[in-house]
Amino acid sequence: MRRFYRRALRHFLLLSGLLIIVTLFAVAIFGPELLDEVGLTPDLAHHLVGPFKGNLLGYGVNGIDVLTWLVYGARMSLLVSCAVTIFSVVVGTVVGSIAGYFGGKTDVFLMRIVDIVLAFPGLLLALYLAAVMPPSIFSLTFSLSATGWVAYARLVRARVYEIKKREYVLAARALGAPSKRIITHHILPNVMGPVIVQASYGLSVIILAEASLTFLGLGLPLGTPSWGALLDQGVANLFSSPYLAIFPGTAIALAVLGFNFLGDGLRDILDPKCPLQ
Numbered sequence: 001m002r003r004f005y006r007r008a009l010r011h012f013l014l015l016s017g018l019l020i021i022v023t024l025f026a027v028a029i030f031g032p033e034l035l036d037e038v039g040l041t042p043d044l045a046h047h048l049v050g051p052f053k054g055n056l057l058g059y060g061v062n063g064i065d066v067l068t069w070l071v072y073g074a075r076m077s078l079l080v081s082c083a084v085t086i087f088s089v090v091v092g093t094v095v096g097s098i099a100g101y102f103g104g105k106t107d108v109f110l111m112r113i114v115d116i117v118l119a120f121p122g123l124l125l126a127l128y129l130a131a132v133m134p135p136s137i138f139s140l141t142f143s144l145s146a147t148g149w150v151a152y153a154r155l156v157r158a159r160v161y162e163i164k165k166r167e168y169v170l171a172a173r174a175l176g177a178p179s180k181r182i183i184t185h186h187i188l189p190n191v192m193g194p195v196i197v198q199a200s201y202g203l204s205v206i207i208l209a210e211a212s213l214t215f216l217g218l219g220l221p222l223g224t225p226s227w228g229a230l231l232d233q234g235v236a237n238l239f240s241s242p243y244l245a246i247f248p249g250t251a252i253a254l255a256v257l258g259f260n261f262l263g264d265g266l267r268d269i270l271d272p273k274c275p276l277q
Helices: 001-007 010-034 066-104 104-116 122-132 137-163 167-175 179-190 192-215 227-236 244-269
Strands: none
Touching: 001 227, 066 104, 066 137, 066 179, 066 192, 066 227, 104 122, 104 137, 122 137, 122 192, 137 167, 137 179, 137 192, 167 179, 167 192, 179 192, 192 244, 227 244
16 A cells, blocks of 8 residues: 555646546535525626626626536536446446356346447437436436446456456355355455546546536536536627636536546556556
């Protein structure tokens, strides 16, 4: 662990990603407690009033407070992305572990299910599911989770198939250890490193997907503060009020950049052969 911490403290990308992500979570958790909810409601007197004219970041369509929507939108984006990632990791790990460990017909059956899901473009399937379901956080989370778990299932299955042939797993099996104990105590701890790295990248993808669906009107319910909804307003008023697109676009870019930096850093420090950057 000491070697791990030493490598982490020397990795620029990892520290940069952690700084961005910690700041983002701090804003999402504590920001709404410091802001007045009045900024979430329309105020026609401030319709499309620009930045520094009564407000730091200006006002949007019907006078919504851009700063308040950005802060509350950060909470919604992180809530959806974390929920989708946790669900995808759990389901994908379970499916991949069973398929990789038992092999045979079980592996063939589960992998054919994965192939069927992969046959549908992920974003298009999420669009269809979000369109046929009533707008809500649950519908958005379910739509993005429908295809999100397959990447983890394929990753875990490949790693489990490799690790189950190692000596310590064969020794545990020879001593009569049940399959459940072998998977949970001997295989999964050696699989979680790549899964964590994949999850860090997955969080950035979900943030983009959530903003995209909300931008198209198929994500969060109308009136819910989100970065995608602000982008929609920004595109509709791009020439008269470009700040409406710049501010949420910058927030999305920083969030994606932070999670990608974190993923790159975790990949490097979890691989002892990889030189530090």
